[in-house]
Amino acid sequence: MKQSGMKPSDIKRITKIFKALSNENRLELFLEILKINEKSFETECAECFITDIMGTLSIGAPTVSHHMKELTNAGLVITERKGKFLTAKINDELIKELAEIFSTEKS
Numbered sequence: 001m002k003q004s005g006m007k008p009s010d011i012k013r014i015t016k017i018f019k020a021l022s023n024e025n026r027l028e029l030f031l032e033i034l035k036i037n038e039k040s041f042e043t044e045c046a047e048c049f050i051t052d053i054m055g056t057l058s059i060g061a062p063t064v065s066h067h068m069k070e071l072t073n074a075g076l077v078i079t080e081r082k083g084k085f086l087t088a089k090i091n092d093e094l095i096k097e098l099a100e101i102f103s104t105e106k107s
Helices: 008-021 024-041 050-054 061-073 092-101
Strands: 077-082 085-090
Touching: 008 024, 008 061, 008 092, 024 050, 024 061, 024 085, 050 061, 050 085, 061 077, 061 085
Parallel strands: none
Antiparallel strands: 077 085
């Protein structure tokens, strides 16, 4: 793992990300958004409506709202209001950054 040169603020941020994903409902929600984003990417619209996801999960709207807030605060998901609907997409930049941090390649 490329850990040298990481600042304490980077460690705190990564800890926050993994804490957000450590809840099984949030992880399931994140993976569902990821799956929909991957399918949508082919149509150049890499976002999904949260209402579409809610039907696939066994948790209520207030709980989904709470978990979306946690994923957004961790930087994993980017949300946007479209009228009365909330859309979400994966923060690809953060995913690339995490991949770089955990890369096993030697520089």
